[in-house]
Amino acid sequence: MLNLLIAIPLVAAIAILLGACAKKTALLATALNLILTLFLVFQYDQAKAGYQFTSSVSLIPELKLAYFVGVDGLSLLMLLLTSIVALAAIWVAPQVEKLERYPNLYYASLLFIVAGVTGAFASLDLFFFYAFHELALIPTFLLIGIWGSGDRLGAAWKITIYLALGSFVLLVGLLALYLSLPQAVRTFSIPDLQLLALKGGIPQTPWIYLTLLVGFGTLISLFPFHTWAPSAYASAPAPAAMLHAGVLKKFGLYGLLRVALPLMPQAAHHWTNLLLFLLAGNILYVGLVTIAQKRLDTMLGYSSVMHMGYIFLGIAAFNPLGLTGAALLMFAHGLSIAALFALAGAVRERTGSLEFSKLGGLAKPLPFLGFTFGLAAFAAIGLPGFGNFPAELPIFFSAFSHAGNGLAFSNFQIVGVIALWGVVISSVYMLRGYRASFLGEPNPRWAGIADLCRCTRPAIILLIGVLMIAGFRPQLFVNLVTPTVKTILAAPAK
Amino acid sequence: MSPILFWIFSALMLGFGAATILNRNPVASALSLVVSFLGLAALFFGLDANFIGVIQILVYAGAVMVLFIFIIMLLDLKAEQRRQINIPALLGGVAIVVAFTAQLVTVIRSYKAGNEPFAAITPNLPDAHNIGMTLFANYNLPFQVIGVLILVASIGVVVLSQRELK
């Protein structure tokens, strides 16, 4: 089943490269993926902990390296996010991008990203977990470099070198982790490693965890390794930005939750204060940087960097509330940022620019875009009714449950206060940006522009609808990730 | 192989090898190379590697040499003009070659096992048969791959020889 999920986009991408009708094939493949994922979600037995739908093919038995896929609640949630965002990205692609060059390669690249991310989320083998992510990175580079806007080559190089370095550091960390194990128990299988960790059989070397943290952190744009993100998202074509910011970036967080934390909880504890400092940078510093932005796309790029800080806070807190909140926020943030990038792309396609000074009053000629952008912006700043709110709420509580002594706040609580203030910051920049682009007096230049075409609207409605489902019934998603969170927390923390 | 034959063929091989690199006329170099390879093939026979020796003659003395001569003729290369000898380069090259040879001699001297005589070998060795068995039993895949390599090489040659390289 999972193999099919990975194979469909791959096959579709190859078919497109061989000359199949690009749009229809891509749309069909992603729709099929979404149906399959939904089927998996409903088939998944929540009562049973552990990985389900597993299948494996042993490749190098001497190294215990195998093609091994399987899912638990967390990966299912991520797969669901992937297939929803993928469908929406492919769906809006013709509307937000005037494709003049190599349309087939364009759609094939998008599908390769989808296949890579799906594979990374479904893999239970460290090697494939890593390799699938790399598979997804290459087409991102192509998408930005070939179809981007602005300084597309600069942005493409930047993201490539940054992410390649991040992946390299990550690879060093993973190999160091593998080699630090006693010879007899070395394995690439994540479930086996987790069992080993439960028995305390994994050496908790702090620097290995630091390497993993920096490696994953660069992929997630952890402060101060974040500057690739805004320029890349500003230059990337909207569907690529949706897939990368919405899904691919979550790979790093997923990796922390799936590999780094369960395997090395004590080493993680060693670096808690460092992580708190960095994520405070993400929230406060990047938040302020976001306010200073003068373009809608870089503002969205920085805002997505900023919101990573909240997820990190949940992860750093390392308790049920924090981890669950982090998982939910990964899902909700992916949807909301994807919707925002899609809509910003549509605006750019219509107005030719995303500079605030050249926009204004767009909600009048573009009511649907204006309305949905407003909803997505509200979601992004964590208002109730959308999935981000029930995700951020437990994160705040998780930070505060690391109690200090009365009014002498613990570090967690201080960062929690900063994170709360970050909510104010995010509403400042988001509302300023929304006002500058959509509200106010309509510019006379908007005379002839048309709203998003009716056939594309369902893609946006899909994203926002799922966000609202997550906002109204967050318990559904909490139940999904509960067993995983329990597993992560089962390892001895100190 | 009797020592006398060995030394004769070795001297032949080395002498004509030296002639290859010393001749100023490329045609003479190529012909010296043929003789050098013939000597080498004789050494192969002396080592009971009959099949390899035959191949050596066929491929090198036959095909490769013809190719060399053909190209030399095609390009109509004359003997090199005497140029100013680049003394430092010459000295450097000779120094390195001498150093390499000295190292080699030292290593071989210290290799005691190499001074034992060769062990006896099955008389009337079915050499080609054994090679064939090994090749197709143990080295089947590399054999196929080498076939592809030759195909690619011949295509490459065709492409490279086109008059206009695009």
Place this chain on the structure above:
Amino acid sequence: MPLPWIILFAPLLSAALIILFTQRYKNLSALISIAAVLVSLAASVGVFLAPEMQPATAQLPWLDFSSLGVNFRIPIGFTLDGMSKAMLIVVTAIGALIHIYSWGYMADDEGKSRYFAGLSLFMFSMLGIVFANNFLMMFIFWELVGVSSYILIGHWFYRKAPSFAANKAFICNRIGDFGFMLGILLVWVATKSVDFETIKTTLPTLTANPAFLPFATVAVVCIFCGTIGKSAQFPLHVWLPDAMEGPTPVSALIHAATMVAAGVYMLARVYFIVETSAAAMEVIAVIGTITALGAALMATQQNDIKRVLAYSTLSQLGYMVMAVGVASPNGAMFHLFTHAFFKALLFLGAGSVIMACHHEQDIWRMGGLWKKQPITLITFLAGTLALMGIYGFSGFYSKDAILIAASEHHPVLYYCGLAAAFLTAFYMTRLFVVVFFGKARTEAAGHAHEVSIVMWLPLVLLAIPAVVAGYPEIIHRFLPTPAHEHSMVPYIASGMGLAGILFGVVLYWGRAKDPIYIPLLANKFYFDEIYALIVWNTQDLLARISGFVDRWIIDTAIVRCLASGTYGAGFILRFLQFGNLQLYALLFGGGVVALFYFILFFK
């Protein structure tokens, strides 16, 4: 289905229906919205008349972490006590009248569907706050109120001012919410619960420990920040006057029954926590007093009819907050109850004046309306007198309740309250005289005529409770009122009121322009300018510095330097590529020889 569910979800359903289906049919949208609020009203009356309190057990689990072994549950539950029942009636009744009034006021607005969807959402959010039985449910709806106010204030988003006003309102609220959430978190840290009932039971064991007191003070002040934001108390009051950029019925809704009342309602709801810290209550009382007096001062010099009313709202909210601070939450709720009616009445009356004068809001461009709008005149008068606290009108009873409590607490607060009462009477007289009497000062005011029945009927219906809502016989059915002991306070307060009226009439009767001009007050103590300066010099400055650091230090100085360093190294190293094949081969050979040397001979 139990009635509370109907009350709460009918407006949400209507908002959803309008957004999803009937956006193109404006009148249908309006009808759906009005029907929904009427259903809520009927159900509220049903709940109110139900003989015994329904147990608040019907809960919808929204978020529950008990399966993870954490006691963190956020249900959507219902509180049904006297306070919430009274609020239900107020919110739904005034809401219903405003919905009906809007039918007329927004008759030919092109965004009517959006407007009514926003109103319904607003009702839903406010009712959620009223029902909340735990902090987080309250916070959820608290935020939703912010959202719906953003939508409604920015209804005319294609104009510059409303879009800015909406942003300002929302961000001010968010700053308050920052404190509110922090307060909730602190309470949770102390009691491990967000449920009001649970907190109530665990709190006494905590307060026994004197070390808990500073913690409680901080927590209460933080919670009070929520009120500061939502009820527009000093120093976050600046958004409320700007919110007048929204349609007038929205102003009525925000000011009378819903948004700003939420802050006071919340304080009264969690009064059992507030009273644990006397220091925090002092803070509350002082902030309330500052707001009451300061806003009244600012109101005296405003020329926009809606802004005068807005500042009067601020001032009255200051009274309520002060009441909580002087340990009289019942007084606060009492004033909230009466104020809701007469303030709604005043805003709707102002709306019909504005409508009659063709959307003119400057009081100096009106005048002489008494002949043309008799119904508006009478109802407006009733509202004005109630606001001034004249004997016989509802405001009298509730304001006196607060002043009595203040006089028992501290004389300064009491005197400030009296001064505010005097100023209230003064500026309301100014408003009333300038708008309704004298000569019509513009063309539009000259041609004004009475508004349609859809609009004046709500005025009349609101005028009745504006007069009678304060009578002890009526109020005690709704709310517990403070015991009315014999005191001199009502007489003094009434005297101040009458003095204010007299002063106002003398000063403004027959004037065509303002005889006094105090720049400090007309410019609202320069708060907007000061804040703009502060924001510009702190947050925006920091933002620009961070932006600079990110762009030039991290991205250029560090990242690009690494990149160009690599490039430069390559640039230098490429001079080693001298193109001589044989020299390469020589070096290669030398390397091999050296390698052999080191491997084999260098021991």
Place this chain on the structure above:
Amino acid sequence: MITLNDYLLVSGLLFALGFAGVLLRRNIIIIFMGLELMLNAANLSLVAFSRFGIVNGLPNYNGQMLVFFIITVAAAEVAVGLAIIVALYRARQTTNVEDLNTLKF
């Protein structure tokens, strides 16, 4: 008696000759011939080792396999290399490596 070391010595000398040709000659065709000499020197030592590592009276055929493949690859290499030389000669009218030095900074 002729021993393994004799073969290795001869092979090494042949290799040195080839290497000297590569280093010292400027005609690219001669350089190419030097390369061939080096390859064949390697072949000689491989065959010698194959004969030396005798098992049950049979030479170790793995060594001869390697020689077989080297000869094949060398043949392909000669073909491609000479084609390149022809193309180069067409472009530059020379076979002197000192004149072929454009591949630099």
